[in-house]
Amino acid sequence: xxxxxxxxxxxxxxxxxxxxxxxxxxxxxxxxxxxxxxxxxxxxxxxxxxxxxxxxxxxxxxxxxxxxxxxxxxxxxxxxxxxxxxxxxxxxxxxxxxxxxxxxxxxxxxxxxxxxxxxxxxxxxxxxxxxxxxxxxxxxxxxxxxxxxxxxxxxxxxxxxxxxxxxxxxxxxxxxxxxxxxxxxxxxxxxxxxxxxxxxxxxxxxxxxxxxxxxxxxxxxxxxxxxxxxxxxxxxxxxxxxxxxxxxxxxxxxxxxxxxxxxxxxxxxxxxxxxxxxxxxxxxxxxxxxxxxxxxxxxxxxxxxxxxxxxxxxxxxxxxxxxxxxxxx
Amino acid sequence: xxxxxxxxxxxxxxxxxxxxxxxxxxxxxxxxxxxxxxxxxxxxxxxxxxxxxxxxxxxxxxxxxxxxxxxxxxxxxxxxxxxxxxxxxxxxxxxxxxxxxxxxxxxxxxxxxxxxxxxxxxxxxxxxxxxxxxxxxxxxxxxxxxxxxxxxxxxxxxxxxxxxxxxxxxxxxxxxxxxxxxxxxxxxxxxxxxxxxxxxxxxxxxxxxxxxxxxxxxxxxxxxxxxxxxxxxxxxxxxxxxxxxxxxxxxxxxx
Numbered sequence: 337x338x339x340x341x342x343x344x345x346x347x348x349x350x351x352x353x354x355x356x357x358x359x360x361x362x363x364x365x366x367x368x369x370x371x372x373x374x375x376x377x378x379x380x381x382x383x384x385x386x387x388x389x390x391x392x393x394x395x396x397x398x399x400x401x402x403x404x405x406x407x408x409x410x411x412x413x414x415x416x417x418x419x420x421x422x423x424x425x426x427x428x429x430x431x432x433x434x435x436x437x438x439x440x441x442x443x444x445x446x447x448x449x450x451x452x453x454x455x456x457x458x459x460x461x462x463x464x465x466x467x468x469x470x471x472x473x474x475x476x477x478x479x480x481x482x483x484x485x486x487x488x489x490x491x492x493x494x495x496x497x498x499x500x501x502x503x504x505x506x507x508x509x510x511x512x513x514x515x516x517x518x519x520x521x522x523x524x525x526x527x528x529x530x531x532x533x534x535x536x537x538x539x540x541x542x543x544x545x546x547x548x549x550x551x552x553x554x555x556x557x558x559x560x561x562x563x564x565x566x567x568x569x570x571x572x573x574x575x576x577x578x579x580x581x582x583x584x585x586x587x588x589x590x591x592x593x594x595x596x597x598x599x600x601x602x603x604x605x606x607x608x609x610x611x612x613x614x615x616x617x618x619x620x621x622x623x624x625x626x627x628x629x630x631x632x633x634x635x636x637x638x639x640x641x642x643x644x645x646x647x648x649x650x651x652x653x654x655x656x657x658x659x660x661x662x663x664x665x
Numbered sequence: 666x667x668x669x670x671x672x673x674x675x676x677x678x679x680x681x682x683x684x685x686x687x688x689x690x691x692x693x694x695x696x697x698x699x700x701x702x703x704x705x706x707x708x709x710x711x712x713x714x715x716x717x718x719x720x721x722x723x724x725x726x727x728x729x730x731x732x733x734x735x736x737x738x739x740x741x742x743x744x745x746x747x748x749x750x751x752x753x754x755x756x757x758x759x760x761x762x763x764x765x766x767x768x769x770x771x772x773x774x775x776x777x778x779x780x781x782x783x784x785x786x787x788x789x790x791x792x793x794x795x796x797x798x799x800x801x802x803x804x805x806x807x808x809x810x811x812x813x814x815x816x817x818x819x820x821x822x823x824x825x826x827x828x829x830x831x832x833x834x835x836x837x838x839x840x841x842x843x844x845x846x847x848x849x850x851x852x853x854x855x856x857x858x859x860x861x862x863x864x865x866x867x868x869x870x871x872x873x874x875x876x877x878x879x880x881x882x883x884x885x886x887x888x889x890x891x892x893x894x895x896x897x898x899x900x901x902x903x904x905x906x907x908x909x910x911x912x913x914x915x916x917x918x919x920x
Contacts, residue, residue, distance in 0.1 A: 381764075384764075384768040385767075385768060386764055386767050386768050386917065387917055388917060388918065406770050409768055409769060409770040410770045412768070414764070414765075414768045416761055416764045416765075417761070418760075418761050420760070420761055420762040420763075420764055420765035421762070422675070422679065422760075422762060423760075424678070424679055424682040424683050425675075425678065425679075425682070429678075433671065433675050434765065434769075436667075436668075436671045437668065437671060437672075437765075437766070437769040437770075437771060438769055438770065439770060441667075481765070
């Protein structure tokens with residue numbers, strides 16, 4: 337439904353989006369994930385034909401955004417970061433206005449407006465001025481505006497930003513209920529949102545694609561590496577973490593070892609090991625035999641949050657390539 | 666065409682749902698009412714003095730009341746036009762609603778024409794108030810309606826030109842005040858350009874004077890449609906809207 341290939345956007349002196357590629361199948365919900373300023377909004381703006389790409393191509397519903405923007409625009413519903421509402425209009429007039437812009441007319445228009453009101457639960461504020469609505473209602477009117485012409489693709493830029501927790505849940509449920517009828521791309525920097533609502537994730541950072549995969553696969557992949565957290569203390573005096581690191585790294589099956597926290601006497605280490613290899617016993621024995629105290633040893637659960645942090649903070653170009661390759665495979 | 670009308674209706678709604686339209690209409694009605702009162706007062710006094718002197722040359726409402734009033738309207742219009750156009754694009758850019766318009770299946774030209782047309786309709790509503798005053802002249806005197814109609818045509822053409830310029834300037838900024846101030850500056854400049862021909866008849870002075878919007882209104886005020894004036898205003902409207910379209914296009918490449 338959406339195919340993005342080597343999409344690039346350059347501004348004077350800066351590259352906001354750098355050769356990202358991904359695709360979205362019909363009826364899916366895709367989470368577009370990245371820290372603030374990663375290029376999410378720019379990418380979405382290119383998909384909605386608001387901004388022309390500097391290089392690369394993107395097609396939505398089978399139409400190229402540069403070649404046939406008109407056809408693309410007919411088939412998308414777009415909710416920008418702040419809902420594009422006119423404060424001096426009433427809800428229902430506003431939805432009628434948007435419906436007309438999208439090419440609806442007559443009875444069909446009235447039907448769709450009523451449907452969108454119903455679906456986004458804004459029917460009770462139909463005749464209120466948009467400027468007087470609360471943030472939650474405005475957001476829902478924004479969503480109603482996006483679905484009023486029954487578009488094949490919905491592009492939602494941070495649909496839950498600025499809402500209170502209850503409204504966030506309502507909005508998420510609403511978005512989930514819209515999937516199936518529509519193909520949805522939603523951007524967010526909130527991870528639980530992706531875990532809860534999306535089937536697939538596209539992670540970008542500093543304009544580059546970091547990973548694109550299904551939520552389940554990403555979690556699986558995270559479990560491929562087992563992580564153990566250990567708190568180790570010196571029996572007396574100050575603990576120098578260096579020898580501990582070296583000692584732990586010598587154990588077979590252990591991958592990366594890093595210091596998470598350190599204090600005078602003790603330090604917390606994170607030890608990665610290959611999945612399936614039980615190295616915890618070896619670790620404990622090594623610590624005790626070397627004359628240190630073992631205060632804690634537990635398996636660290638790798639949540640999507642950690643994957644995300646890892647991918648976005650330490651992603652070198654090589655890793656990026658791996659991530660892309662894996663997802664394509 | 667349908668989309669143009671949809672946009673135009675929405676803009677008119679915005680003018681009339683907020684105090685803007687009513688404020689402008691009230692101010693304009695007051696200012697024009699004052700002009701009318703003065704012009705008519707002067708006319709009446711002069712008429713009585715002529716009677717006392719026993720002169721019998723018939724006085725002409727068209728020449729002595731309507732014509733100066735129309736040229737007053739054309740100048741006052743310069744001050745009102747920035748207030749009409751400043752919000753057209755600047756407001757949409759600031760609030761982000763421009764994204765809705767641009768990502769809808771519309772041609773830029775439909776958006777631009779819709780907005781310009783709504784501004785022209787509001788401007789025509791201002792002119793309607795002057796018609797109210799002129800009605801009294803028709804009730805108590807018998808002026809010729811044709812020069813008046815030509816005058817209105819001139820006002821609409823001149824207004825259309827300046828509104829197109831204002832629409833263009835509004836696309837350049839997110840700030841309504843800046844759009845308004847810049848439009849006002851340009852309008853004022855286009856008015857005073859005419860002065861250059863007052864003391865100098867060198868080519869540059871005549872060229873400058875040619876670009877003055879006011880000098881092209883004179884003939885309309887007299888009730889004469891000169892094709893060169895019509896061409897001037899129509900070209901101006903076309904250029905203003907053309908630049909607006911180019912500016913909107915560049916919005917996407919720049920932002």
